[in-house]
Amino acid sequence: MPGLLEYAPAFFRGLLTTAFVAVVSIVGAALLSVLLGFARRSPRRAPRLASLVAVEVFRGASALVFLFWVYYAMPLLPGMPKLDPMVASILVLSLVGAAYGSEIVRAGIDAIDRGQLEACQALGLSNRQAMRRVVVPQAMSQIVPAFASLAADIVKWTSIVSFVGVQDVLHVANAIRGITYETIRVLTAVAVSYWLLCLVTSLLFRALEHRLPLNRALRAGGSREPLRPADRDLREAPR
Amino acid sequence: MTWDWAYAASILPDLLYGAWVTIGVTLASSVIALGGGLLIAIAGVTGGRAVHWAIRILIDLLRGVPILVLLYVGFYVLPQAGITLSALPIGIGVLGVVYAAFCSEVYRGALVGIPPGLRDAACALGLSPRQVWQLVLVPLMMRRAAPALMNYVLVLFKQSAFLFALGIPVLLGKAQEAGYASFRYLEPFTMAGLLYLAMNLPFVWLLSRVNPAHGHSAADRPPKPPRMPS
Amino acid sequence: MRHFPSPIAAIGKAALMVAAFAMQPGVVYAQDDPLLAEIKRNGAARIAIATAPPYAFPSPSGEPQGYLVDVVRAVMKRLGVNRLNATVTTWDAMIPGLQARQFDFVPAGLNITAPRCQVVVFSSPITAQQDALWVLPGNPRKLAGYASVARSPETMLAVLTGSSQEAFALKSGVKPGQLVKVPDMQAGVATVVSGRAHAFVASQFSVPNAAQRGVEGVVDTGSPVVGIGVAFRKDSVALRDAFNRQLDAMRASGELRGLYETQYKFSTWDTLAKVTKASDLAEGCE
Numbered sequence: 001m002p003g004l005l006e007y008a009p010a011f012f013r014g015l016l017t018t019a020f021v022a023v024v025s026i027v028g029a030a031l032l033s034v035l036l037g038f039a040r041r042s043p044r045r046a047p048r049l050a051s052l053v054a055v056e057v058f059r060g061a062s063a064l065v066f067l068f069w070v071y072y073a074m075p076l077l078p079g080m081p082k083l084d085p086m087v088a089s090i091l092v093l094s095l096v097g098a099a100y101g102s103e104i105v106r107a108g109i110d111a112i113d114r115g116q117l118e119a120c121q122a123l124g125l126s127n128r129q130a131m132r133r134v135v136v137p138q139a140m141s142q143i144v145p146a147f148a149s150l151a152a153d154i155v156k157w158t159s160i161v162s163f164v165g166v167q168d169v170l171h172v173a174n175a176i177r178g179i180t181y182e183t184i185r186v187l188t189a190v191a192v193s194y195w196l197l198c199l200v201t202s203l204l205f206r207a208l209e210h211r212l213p214l215n216r217a218l219r220a221g222g223s224r225e226p227l228r229p230a231d232r233d234l235r236e237a238p239r
Numbered sequence: 240m241t242w243d244w245a246y247a248a249s250i251l252p253d254l255l256y257g258a259w260v261t262i263g264v265t266l267a268s269s270v271i272a273l274g275g276g277l278l279i280a281i282a283g284v285t286g287g288r289a290v291h292w293a294i295r296i297l298i299d300l301l302r303g304v305p306i307l308v309l310l311y312v313g314f315y316v317l318p319q320a321g322i323t324l325s326a327l328p329i330g331i332g333v334l335g336v337v338y339a340a341f342c343s344e345v346y347r348g349a350l351v352g353i354p355p356g357l358r359d360a361a362c363a364l365g366l367s368p369r370q371v372w373q374l375v376l377v378p379l380m381m382r383r384a385a386p387a388l389m390n391y392v393l394v395l396f397k398q399s400a401f402l403f404a405l406g407i408p409v410l411l412g413k414a415q416e417a418g419y420a421s422f423r424y425l426e427p428f429t430m431a432g433l434l435y436l437a438m439n440l441p442f443v444w445l446l447s448r449v450n451p452a453h454g455h456s457a458a459d460r461p462p463k464p465p466r467m468p469s
Numbered sequence: 470m471r472h473f474p475s476p477i478a479a480i481g482k483a484a485l486m487v488a489a490f491a492m493q494p495g496v497v498y499a500q501d502d503p504l505l506a507e508i509k510r511n512g513a514a515r516i517a518i519a520t521a522p523p524y525a526f527p528s529p530s531g532e533p534q535g536y537l538v539d540v541v542r543a544v545m546k547r548l549g550v551n552r553l554n555a556t557v558t559t560w561d562a563m564i565p566g567l568q569a570r571q572f573d574f575v576p577a578g579l580n581i582t583a584p585r586c587q588v589v590v591f592s593s594p595i596t597a598q599q600d601a602l603w604v605l606p607g608n609p610r611k612l613a614g615y616a617s618v619a620r621s622p623e624t625m626l627a628v629l630t631g632s633s634q635e636a637f638a639l640k641s642g643v644k645p646g647q648l649v650k651v652p653d654m655q656a657g658v659a660t661v662v663s664g665r666a667h668a669f670v671a672s673q674f675s676v677p678n679a680a681q682r683g684v685e686g687v688v689d690t691g692s693p694v695v696g697i698g699v700a701f702r703k704d705s706v707a708l709r710d711a712f713n714r715q716l717d718a719m720r721a722s723g724e725l726r727g728l729y730e731t732q733y734k735f736s737t738w739d740t741l742a743k744v745t746k747a748s749d750l751a752e753g754c755e
Binding site for chain 1: 241300302303304305306307308309311312315316319397398400401404411414415418424425427428429431432435436439440443
């Protein structure tokens with residue numbers, strides 16, 4: 001019987017699948033988070049309540065529970081489609097990720113002092129312009145680091161997709177373990193793989209943070225990064 | 240296929256047993272996580288640089304690996320190291336130890352937030368180091384850390400579902416067993432999902448009680464990590 | 470959307486219906502069963518396998534291999550299909566996946582059982598085996614089967630969660646407290662080797678290279694004889710029958726015996742020779 005080494009190509013294919021599912025889910029979660037985050041702050045009742053319900057529901061149980069429901073139970077309801085395991089996985093991971101991400105977005109925007117919004121209004125900017133040009137760019141400096149943490153968590157959540165048949169690294173690893181019985185080697189390889197994936201995710205987000213226009217005043221406790229020369233003129237007094 | 244109430248009723252006892260196991264697992268691992276986390280935090284602060292860095296490195300390693308993989312490691316690798324336990328203690332133990340590491344970070348954050356003047360005052364009053372910890376620091380830490388710790392209990396409740404992969408009869412495991420045995424998946428998984436959501440509600444209520452600023456802007460409340468899933 | 474005048478619309482609809490009817494496989498390939506024709510069109514049969522050596526499991530390159538795969542390859546070759554497209558999946562995803570037409574048939578190693586016959590149709594049996602207790606070499610507790618486990622209440626028995634062995638163990642008098650549930654074969658063997666359980670009950674051929682894995686098998690001759698069949702959807706009976714005809718031919722020519730006994734060294738050919746229909750193994754199976 002061959003060992004783990006012979007199955008290495010299959011292992012790497014699984015790793016690529018995991019990376020793919022993670023990336024698509026993170027992007028999906030990010031997009032949905034923005035939608036949900038703004039809906040949570042909406043002045044209108046309907047979107048506010050609907051998003052509140054959605055967020056509380058998807059934070060109320062493990063993503064695994066939702067995945068099993070979407071993959072096994074949902075197709076049995078009349079009219080519901082039978083989803084491909086990959087599609088079901090990405091859908092569930094994005095939704096659950098968005099439930100947590102929406103809170104990050106909401107908290108990030110709420111953290112921007114009301115005075116900024118009022119100043120914008122005094123200057124005659126519309127709410128949308130105020131958001132786009134003043135509030136959100138500042139909020140990003142708080143949202144992105146928190147979202148980086150969530151993204152690393154989403155990478156770890158992808159381990160659940162092995163249960164619905166997606167050939168991710170954990171699924172392949174379990175198959176290899178069942179054939180070669182080399183438990184320690186296989187599990188070590190899986191653990192290291194996930195750890196590296198999380199590391200890469202964090203580094204990518206750190207790089208993303210660097211590219212954001214940072215407002216020094218919002219980084220309580222002092223900024224870790226130097227301001228770009230152009231920003232120095234806009235520097236506010238530290239709080 | 241539509242809903243079969245008779246079948247749903249027949250599997251309800253099994254699912255309720257699974258819910259019971261879920262609650263038990265959550266409580267047991269929470270005790271280990273909250274208690275162990277406190278000990279790790281104290282050790283990290285009082286134990287010297289080597290201990291401090293060892294703990295930081297361990298937490299960093301644990302953070303990057305899914306809990307499912309850690310459960311498999313505990314299940315398969317521990318016996319080879321001589322620790323022969325059945326699946327349930329291993330499941331509870333792995334969850335407890337891993338989240339003890341994460342909780343220790345919360346405790347450490349709370350500890351760092353206590354003004355040094357308080358420690359000095361306690362010292363000046365002649366309290367022994369042990370008394371300082373017991374009477375002053377730990378109660379303060381607990382109060383400041385409570386919201387984040389409650390959050391971790393909630394996380395443990397949700398992570399308990401993963402124990403089905405070791406054969407432990409948590410709610411999700413019972414639902415899957417029922418579905419596989421009868422080829423009817425709609426009722427078990429829907430009921431399990433609803434039960435999980437229902438069990439989650441008391442936690443959410445408790446969380447909003449402990450942290451009255453839940454839902455208000457970040458400026459109103461002390462620094463607290465957003466409700467992180469794991 | 471443009472609105473066509475009514476007569477043109479009616480003719481158009483009729484033309485579409487005729488075209489759709491004409492394109493159905495049943496009309497174009499009159500001599501082949503529709504599923505077989507579809508498989509031939511796709512160029513490969515879509516099958517599901519799990520990780521169950523020696524029956525069916527993936528090779529390092531992802532190709533399916535194992536006794537069941539060899540049998541299926543031989544049969545499909547005789548039917549004119551030369552390639553297999555295998556998906557490695559979990560046991561509980563197989564029958565739902567089959568029903569959802571994700572797979573054409575499932576040769577993963579599902580035993581022919583009465584409950585399963587309610588939802589799928591099986592080919593004639595291609596294995597015949599009983600359960601075996603996998604114990605530490607030398608059989609320190611001198612276990613012989615389910616009954617001996619039931620007789621000594623401190624004996625811990627590992628079983629696959631939700632398996633027929635679990636059900637049969639309980640029926641044989643093993644107490645629920647004696648059962649150690651494991652998720653897969655390797656976990657079961659691991660529990661015995663690590664001492665967490667005294668025996669792991671699974672089918673007698675399911676642990677290849679047992680000595681290498683640190684266990685030995687003790688067949689419980691009192692356990693029911695079960696057999697693996699290839700699972701088809703209920704609407705694919707025609708393909709199942711074609712499959713069975715080829716299997717019968719392989720039995721007659723000795724090809725099946727060659728695979729079973731000589732190549733894979735399964736010891737129960739005499740039993741397999743006697744069970745020729747799915748209904749021989751389980752009631753209610755066509």
